[in-house]
Amino acid sequence: MTDAPLFHPLDPAYAQRIQESFERQGLMRHLGARLADVQPGITEIRAKRRDELTQQHGYFHAGVSAALADSACGYAAYTLMPADASVLTVEYKINLLAPANGEELIARARVIRSGRTLKVCLADVLTRSGGSEVLCATMLATVMCLPNRSDRPG
Amino acid sequence: MTDAPLFHPLDPAYAQRIQESFERQGLMRHLGARLADVQPGITEIRAKRRDELTQQHGYFHAGVSAALADSACGYAAYTLMPADASVLTVEYKINLLAPANGEELIARARVIRSGRTLKVCLADVLTRSGGSEVLCATMLATVMCLPNRSDRPG
Amino acid sequence: MTDAPLFHPLDPAYAQRIQESFERQGLMRHLGARLADVQPGITEIRAKRRDELTQQHGYFHAGVSAALADSACGYAAYTLMPADASVLTVEYKINLLAPANGEELIARARVIRSGRTLKVCLADVLTRSGGSEVLCATMLATVMCLPNRSDRPG
Amino acid sequence: MTDAPLFHPLDPAYAQRIQESFERQGLMRHLGARLADVQPGITEIRAKRRDELTQQHGYFHAGVSAALADSACGYAAYTLMPADASVLTVEYKINLLAPANGEELIARARVIRSGRTLKVCLADVLTRSGGSEVLCATMLATVMCLPNRSDRPG
Numbered sequence: 382m383t384d385a386p387l388f389h390p391l392d393p394a395y396a397q398r399i400q401e402s403f404e405r406q407g408l409m410r411h412l413g414a415r416l417a418d419v420q421p422g423i424t425e426i427r428a429k430r431r432d433e434l435t436q437q438h439g440y441f442h443a444g445v446s447a448a449l450a451d452s453a454c455g456y457a458a459y460t461l462m463p464a465d466a467s468v469l470t471v472e473y474k475i476n477l478l479a480p481a482n483g484e485e486l487i488a489r490a491r492v493i494r495s496g497r498t499l500k501v502c503l504a505d506v507l508t509r510s511g512g513s514e515v516l517c518a519t520m521l522a523t524v525m526c527l528p529n530r531s532d533r534p535g
Numbered sequence: 536m537t538d539a540p541l542f543h544p545l546d547p548a549y550a551q552r553i554q555e556s557f558e559r560q561g562l563m564r565h566l567g568a569r570l571a572d573v574q575p576g577i578t579e580i581r582a583k584r585r586d587e588l589t590q591q592h593g594y595f596h597a598g599v600s601a602a603l604a605d606s607a608c609g610y611a612a613y614t615l616m617p618a619d620a621s622v623l624t625v626e627y628k629i630n631l632l633a634p635a636n637g638e639e640l641i642a643r644a645r646v647i648r649s650g651r652t653l654k655v656c657l658a659d660v661l662t663r664s665g666g667s668e669v670l671c672a673t674m675l676a677t678v679m680c681l682p683n684r685s686d687r688p689g
Numbered sequence: 690m691t692d693a694p695l696f697h698p699l700d701p702a703y704a705q706r707i708q709e710s711f712e713r714q715g716l717m718r719h720l721g722a723r724l725a726d727v728q729p730g731i732t733e734i735r736a737k738r739r740d741e742l743t744q745q746h747g748y749f750h751a752g753v754s755a756a757l758a759d760s761a762c763g764y765a766a767y768t769l770m771p772a773d774a775s776v777l778t779v780e781y782k783i784n785l786l787a788p789a790n791g792e793e794l795i796a797r798a799r800v801i802r803s804g805r806t807l808k809v810c811l812a813d814v815l816t817r818s819g820g821s822e823v824l825c826a827t828m829l830a831t832v833m834c835l836p837n838r839s840d841r842p843g
Numbered sequence: 844m845t846d847a848p849l850f851h852p853l854d855p856a857y858a859q860r861i862q863e864s865f866e867r868q869g870l871m872r873h874l875g876a877r878l879a880d881v882q883p884g885i886t887e888i889r890a891k892r893r894d895e896l897t898q899q900h901g902y903f904h905a906g907v908s909a910a911l912a913d914s915a916c917g918y919a920a921y922t923l924m925p926a927d928a929s930v931l932t933v934e935y936k937i938n939l940l941a942p943a944n945g946e947e948l949i950a951r952a953r954v955i956r957s958g959r960t961l962k963v964c965l966a967d968v969l970t971r972s973g974g975s976e977v978l979c980a981t982m983l984a985t986v987m988c989l990p991n992r993s994d995r996p997g
Contacts, residue, residue, distance in 0.1 A: 403591075476626040477623070493786070499933060501827070516802070630963050653779060716907060741869050785931070785932055
């Protein structure tokens with residue numbers, strides 16, 4: 382509703398940092414998801430339809446919509462964190478608005494409030510069939526910045 | 536907090552109906568999840584730790600916690616629906632309380648309010664390491680009953 | 690994020706129906722709230738700052754933000770319901786983004802998904818000081834249509 | 844579901860600190876609410892039925908349920924914070940389970956996870972009629988500790 386705020390990342394190398402973190406997420410690889418866009422306060426994650434991602438009616442499982450939107454929110458927030466910080470999803474709510482029936486699932490997230498410790502994000506999840514997109518879920522998430530705690534393992 | 540209500544299923548064959556629906560969920564199979572318990576208004580779903588289920592620090596990805604808890608809530612509600620109804624998660628909120636670090640992830644759901652159209656469920660997600668369990672997430676979900684719409688395809 | 694859908698109300702007298710329902714809400718009167726705008730799928734509710742509406746630091750209490758946004762979501766959904774239906778908030782989530790410090794509190798709601806039984810709404814809550822507005826909360830709500838159940842008492 | 848953890852307050856004078864903070868909330872006074880119980884990680888807030896607290900059908904307005912539960916969660920978390928900290932509700936979700944029809948509204952909150960910065964709370968809201976109570980809402984809330992920032996004005 383409100384216009385998206387303009388954000389200035391603290392870490393100029395945020396895009397590479399997030400791409401590397403994304404690639405360490407075994408689940409994103411397991412779901413066939415890819416990070417399609419990263420900008421200050423904004424990300425997009427996509428996954429193509431496969432039988433492995435379905436619920437009992439053959440649509441994308443809500444768990445896939447949520448996982449993509451959760452990661453999209455986390456990384457949208459992470460674009461605005463210092464290079465030596467780690468990111469943690471505190472909580473989210475998701476409303477499933479329509480059956481996720483399509484060729485590709487797209488989660489688009491943006492930061493709507495960027496506090497030092499907590500960042501609040503909105504994400505829309507859409508299904509794409511050919512050239513048309515349909516909104517199938519929306520998420521409101523709270524993401525935490527853990528300073529001085531690298532995202533990279535040991 | 537409040538005691539769990541006692542529920543009487545409308546469909547005596549609810550357990551088999553839910554097992555079959557669970558097995559049609561490609562995502563649950565892809566995550567290696569199994570339906571460990573089904574009772575009126577109650578379910579438990581479990582998944583063993585695998586690298587395919589991790590986030591960037593090697594713990595279970597929140598997306599797995601959410602997918603298991605979401606399915607557990609949906610099926611807990613589904614135990615109380617008529618045989619010819621279909622089940623739909625309307626929305627949920629999840630709080631991630633602790634890193635999901637353990638050998639197995641366990642989602643336990645129960646119905647706290649069973650209306651004819653809408654059922655409200657709570658789920659706890661725990662990690663098990665050896666014989667001890669730690670609470671790592673909690674979910675509050677709204678699940679809808681779609682009457683006269685079979686869960687089975689075609 | 691997504692553009693607001695265009696809605697066509699089922700009841701041409703929706704605005705009057707909602708104004709009358711609003712006036713029956715003792716709490717809205719007790720909070721000094723007024724219905725400032727009603728359009729198909731959209732409402733705005735406002736309340737002026739008074740000591741009776743504050744939390745311990747003298748700002749608007751989050752309970753006021755939530756009550757205004759909840760009513761705004763309910764009535765935004767209600768604009769799209771039949772004349773003989775009743776409206777019920779099923780659940781909502783609110784994120785409190787900034788201290789609600791200002792002369793007036795404004796809740797703006799809109800329907801983002803209008804199903805027959807359930808409607809999903811977003812609301813922003815802003816504080817106004819002089820001519821400038823600051824976003825202080827955002828809500829995602831699920832609202833239910835109860836058909837053939839008049840909103841009017843007895 | 845899980846047993847409530849046992850908490851040890853950092854500030855032995857927590858009960859008095861919370862009573863004083865509660866009394867500075869203009870809204871709680873305006874709603875006729877009183878703090879009925881305070882223990883480590885637990886609070887109870889009550890309000891008697893008055894026309895000023897109703898929605899259009901004469902029941903307690905969901906805004907009252909939410910305001911009481913929100914304050915109950917905030918103060919349950921605040922019992923576990925240092926004496927010189929301030930408390931802030933980050934976000935909550937509430938499910939409205941049944942019409943809030945009764946003589947008194949009771950919100951009971953407890954902390955389910957007590958991190959240093961964030962505390963997660965559950966609250967049940969019940970209506971009392973004579974000696975019997977009915978669950979009418981449940982809340983899941985995230986509360987933040989702001990260290991070195993007194994709750995008292997100026």
